[in-house]
Amino acid sequence: xxxxxxxxxxxxxxxxxxxxxxxxxxxxxxxYFIWYKQESGKxxxxxxxxxxxxxxxxxxxxxxxLNKTVKHLSLQIAAxxxxxxxxxxxxxxxxxGTALIFxxxxxxxxSS
Amino acid sequence: xxxxxxxxxxxxxxxxxxxxxSCSPISGHRSVSWYQQTPGQGLQFLFEYFSETxxxxxxxxxxxxxxxxxxxRSEMNVSTLELGDSALYLCASSPSGGGTEAFFGQGTRLxxx
Numbered sequence: 062x063x064x065x066x067x068x069x070x071x072x073x074x075x076x077x078x079x080x081x082x083x084x085x086x087x088x089x090x091x092x093y094f095i096w097y098k099q100e101s102g103k104x105x106x107x108x109x110x111x112x113x114x115x116x117x118x119x120x121x122x123x124x125x126x127l128n129k130t131v132k133h134l135s136l137q138i139a140a141x142x143x144x145x146x147x148x149x150x151x152x153x154x155x156x157x158g159t160a161l162i163f164x165x166x167x168x169x170x171x172s173s
Numbered sequence: 174x175x176x177x178x179x180x181x182x183x184x185x186x187x188x189x190x191x192x193x194x195s196c197s198p199i200s201g202h203r204s205v206s207w208y209q210q211t212p213g214q215g216l217q218f219l220f221e222y223f224s225e226t227x228x229x230x231x232x233x234x235x236x237x238x239x240x241x242x243x244x245x246r247s248e249m250n251v252s253t254l255e256l257g258d259s260a261l262y263l264c265a266s267s268p269s270g271g272g273t274e275a276f277f278g279q280g281t282r283l284x285x286x
Contacts, residue, residue, distance in 0.1 A: 095275070104177070104263050104277035105216075150216065160206065160229045161265075161275060163216035 068165060076173040080138040084151030084164045089132060091153040095161065096125060096136045100147045108136070108149075138169075146171045175200065177266050177278035185284045191252040194281045198245050198266030204228075205247040206275060207239060210261040219262075222247055223269075254285045 074080050086094065092113045097105035111118045111125045111134075118125050124137040134151050148166040178197040186192050198205050206229075207219040218231040222241035239249040245266075251258055261282050265275035 097277075102279070104179075104265075104279045107274060107276055110274065152216075160218040160221060160231060161208075161216075162218065163208075165215060 069167060070165065071168045071170065073170045073172065074141050076141060076143060076171055078141050080141045080145070080169060080171075082136045082138075082149050082167045082169065084134040084136075084167075086132050086134055086151065086153045086164065087162065088153060088155065089129070090155055091162075092156045093154040094125070094127060094134050095152045095154075096123075096134075097150045097152065098145075098147045099150065099166070105150060141169075141171050143171045143173050145169060177264055177276055179262075179264050179278035179281050181281060182279065183282045183284075185286060186254050187286055188254055188256060190254050191250060192254060192283060193248050193250045194262055194264075194283075196247045196249075196264030196266075196278060198247070198264075199276060202266035202268050202276075203245055204267045204269060204275075205241055205245065206265045206267075207247070207249050208263045208265065208277075209233075210263055210280070211259075216263070219249065251283075256285050259283060259285045 095110040096108040099105045109120045109123050109125050116127050122139045126135045148168050150166045151164045152161040154161050180195045204223045206221040208216050210216045220239050221229040225241045236252045241247045261280040263277050263280045265277045267275045
């Protein structure tokens, strides 16, 4: 259930696997990064954020990793569940109070 | 605490018409941002309002405009609608800035025929 290094538009995993979704961001000056989950028919839902002075942040079953050297962001989901099936977007902002720039989404499909 | 509310959920308009969409942010949030989501272009930033002032603007034509009221509620307007304006329009609110913990509404699905 890993997708390391390259952004892929889709990712299929088995229930219980760990998932890794990757994102390459565009601006080395960006200070703030967010992951969103979007289910069909709904708006994006905030998952976790991280500032540029950190390289890792953990939430409930999720971890975000930031590699500023290669401008890479990843979202790790532990013990993936069918309810995690959705489109996942990363977003960056130059600083708080500025616009979010969204990456291409990754569709995560979880089969049980 | 109520989330971000967008109305209406669905709209069908004819080319050349104009449309107004509404967004009520989370209570206490002063920043409202608008985004357009299409299959081809993804999520694109339109503009952000903070304390009734437009603070940031994306790269959209002047047909797209917005405003924010003293109670932080926001409206966006699109004039002279084109077929390509068909999209999901999303509003996000945050306590102080568009880039910090922005919470999205469910969006307004606009179809231009």
